[in-house]
Amino acid sequence: MTDRISFGTILIILIAAFVMFYNLGGIPLLDPDEPVYAETAKEMLSHNDFVSPRIYGEYWYDKPPMYYWLVAASFKLFGVSEFAARLPSAVLAILCALYVYSASSRMFGNRAGLAGALILVTSIEYFYLGKAAVTDITLNLFLTVALLAFLEKRYYLFYICAGLATVTKGPVGFLFPGAIIFIYMLLTRSFHLLREMKIPAGIVLFALAGLPWYIAMYAIHGNAFVDTFLGFHNITRFTSPEHPEGVLWYYFIPVFIIGFMPWTAIVIQSVWAALTDSQPQHGRPLLFLIIWAAFIFLFFTASRTKLVSYILPMYPPLAMVAGWYIDRLAARRRNARPFAWPLLFTVLGGLFAAGAVYGARQAMPALLPGAYLTAAVFVVMIIGTWFFVARRETERAFWLQIAGMAVFVVILMSLLFPPAAPAFHTRDLAKAFTAHYDGKSPVYVVKFLRPGFSFYAGVYGTELTPDHWKTPGKAYFVVRPADWEWLPEADKRKLKVLATADEKLLIVKQ
Structure with a gap:
């Protein structure tokens, strides 16, 4: 540095x-x-x-x-x-x-x-x-x-x-x-x-x-x-869950472990050192940063509505505390062998790499090349962190992880997101709709897909309710399989699937 x-x-x-x-x-x-x-x-x-x-x-x-x-x-x-x-x-x-x-x-x-x-x-x-x-x-x-x-x-x-x-x-x-x-x-x-x-x-x-x-x-x-x-x-969002599946009190613990990766492995000892072994001129600023991060975590843990992104404001103060700790290790190079760092990173990074490969195999085999490369990058980071920490070269361990995460960004955006993204966007179905739409018939869209459909198709549509399936005359429906499978067979025979795109359907009722 x-x-x-x-x-x-x-x-x-x-x-x-x-x-x-x-x-x-x-x-x-x-x-x-x-x-x-x-x-x-x-x-x-x-x-x-x-x-x-x-x-x-x-x-x-x-x-x-x-x-x-x-x-x-x-x-x-x-x-x-x-x-x-x-x-x-x-x-x-x-x-x-x-x-x-x-x-x-x-x-x-x-x-x-x-x-x-x-x-x-x-x-x-x-x-x-x-x-x-x-x-x-x-x-x-x-x-x-x-x-x-x-x-x-x-x-x-x-x-x-x-x-x-x-x-x-x-x-x-x-x-x-x-x-x-x-x-x-x-x-x-x-x-x-x-x-x-x-x-x-x-x-x-x-x-x-x-x-x-x-x-x-x-x-x-x-x-x-x-x-x-x-x-x-x-x-209401604070007192009542908007997403009931996220009400678990420990929801943000795994979110933080993964979200702050790879630096989760060093943050615990960073906070501990800041609280117990900081220089006098650094003590109060470090305490303020820790209070800041803890408040964000505890506030949203208490909230009934929980989303992954809510705890983002705790990352800047924790990054600053971890940066202070990295600097402290570099300044004490002769006496610095923080083996807790590579040990924790071996556990957390190893689980992350294994989870990427296992998840790809189970959910989407098309992601396997990217998952294997992700695992390889994290294995190299783990081995390199052990090597440099053992040699008291904590700065090089730090830069190795920076370089590893830059490579991971390339893998994520080139090999993991592109094959996974079609399951999470409506652009392709909106293009199919534009090619088939007669320009005048009503359009009904399931709530989850409506924002993306509106953005890409330029047609707002109406949020789909069960009664809309009974609409007389011609109508278009943008849905997922579960949104229409419950219909009686007699009603399904009046419908025609015009296009499909990754578990999303464009249906017309003649």
Whole structure:
């Protein structure tokens, strides 16, 4: 590693850009989440309305508009495409890594900052979401900058980014920073910081950044906006499971183990060292980072609705702690043989490699070439980590894993995602529909497939209910096998399958 910040910045940009942009637009938007954001941004442009989000031509109160605005701007500049829909996430993922590098370098030194930024960029969940057209990376950036700005006493930046986070995902934009800072002040008995935080000016800055859209939406839509956005999409989702299969209390433990891979193997000893053996000037910043990560994990563990992406905001602080630990090992090279790292990585990396091969064999044999290569990369990383740690060359072990994850990105985007993606997108069926559609008959689409179908076919359709099968006259149906197999045989004889694409059907009723 180098002590020249300018070189570190260039290195992070090059590695992060490769990871985020490699084959970014080569895979269709995956149902159901990516097409929702892309379709809403497309309708913003078609209706020339950038205040009230719409989907299927109807007002849509699910999320604030920040990511829709970014995608709409990307569509305007580059045209409507998968690449343009994902571009904002990829760019903001790189910017977040650069800010982590900058802030961590000021706190812990350049080598620690560089390590932390690269750990973040090469963790599986971070680069997966950085290559996806969803809001999570945008929220993650604003929360990260806000909390690090507080830690560095850059309070005006803190308030502005908390406001922008609120326009990205709602109340969590200010509730999360507020709760994390309160817990930190409580544990460190540092409530005197409140006198330094320029709170009156901060309230003004937060309001200017975060509230105009909410005021405009209430003025236009009234209580319908408040009840749906705040009532259902925030309070109800926390207290009631939207996805009952994810209610298990330990849901986020395997999510984190896989999502922070390969750095899961070093994070436990990193946190332990930060809590028990840090230098005095590093103790409080490290404690703040650990409180930040723990709060995110525990909050969403308590939430009744659980999604894989929810814990993304805990990755930047943990990457910074792990970067600090890597720097600490490098500085103590003569005495540093952290065998817990290769030992844990042997277990976790070995299970990940074996799981990739087993999963491909069971679910989709077409993925086996990519799965075998993934296993080979992780085996090389395991052997190399043991070799370098035994020789007290922890920096080389670190760079080996960075290189291994860059190779894994190529395998993932070239050999694993392309054969698997057709099962998760509606582009091919939408093309078949366009070729067969008469331009006037009603179209009924199962809910899960509707966002992707609308984006690719340019036809909204109507969400399918059982009664729609009884529609008189000609009608088109976009479904999966289970959505129509229950029909009586007499009714099925009136239907004709026009096209199939990976367990998705285009059916016409004459």
